[in-house]
Amino acid sequence: MIYSVKQLANLAGVSVRTLHHYDDIGLLKPLRRTRAGYRQYGREELLRLQQILFYRELDFQLSDIRDILDDPDFDLLDSLQFHRKEVLKRSDRLLTLLKTIDKTIDELTNKNEMLTDKELYEGFTQAQIDSYRQEVSDRWGEDKLLETEERLRKLSKEGWHDLKQKGDEITQLLADLMDLSPEHPTVQEAIGQYHRYLNNYYEVDKTRYLALGKMYVEDERFKAHYEKFREGLAEFMLKGIEGYCGEG
Secondary structure (H helix, E strand, C coil), X not given: CCEEHHHHHHHHCCCHHHHHHHHHCCCCCCCEECCCCCEEECHHHHHHHHXXXXXXXXXXXXXXXXXXXXXXXXXXXXXXHHHXXXXXXXXXXXXXXXXXXXXXXXXXXXXXXXXXXXXXXXXXXXXXXXXXXXXXXXXHCHHHHHHHHHHHHCCEHHHHHHHHHHHHHHHHHHHHCCCCCCCCHHHHHHHHHHHHHHCCCCCCCHHHHHHHXXXXXXXXXXXXXXXXXXXXXXXXXXXXXXXXCCCC
């Protein structure tokens, strides 16, 4: 296949002027010229142009590219392997940059939707918030407190609303199942749903889940919360959790 200078320019995505310049500086000579003086290029010139463009993409100077390609020891396959490694490196860097850009766009886009501290502890006085945070820190460790708050702050207001609604729905489901035994498969499935729900806040293994179940009964504040759904629900949930965690 023989290409005119215009055909090669279109194929390679460069300008005719660029190919003329490469010819003038001895970087890419045409295969031959027609009687009318028009440049013509063959496969070898096509491969050489490919190498030139690869090296240009890696920011090599034209004079350095010419020296590399004209070196008697130049090996096309070795050069292609080199380009492949360099492109992969750039690809990794670009992917990292893309993730950073997407993260920044997401943060800026959702900036006004992120939960504020006031919304995170909606319904509590500042004194209650301070007391609650201290209690959680003492009971579970400050790292768990910060982990939970960080997870929730990443939610949009809609996401926070949906999460709370999901918790209420599962709790109501458990209240509706209280006529069954806590070991009943349907109850155990709901207990499992509640376990998975809690993991939206922080990692809750079965040991911690069992401790939470006991707290629902022993702490009057938690007990009162569950009793709003149905009297005796806190005790029912504890028995269900004990069965779920293999303590029954």
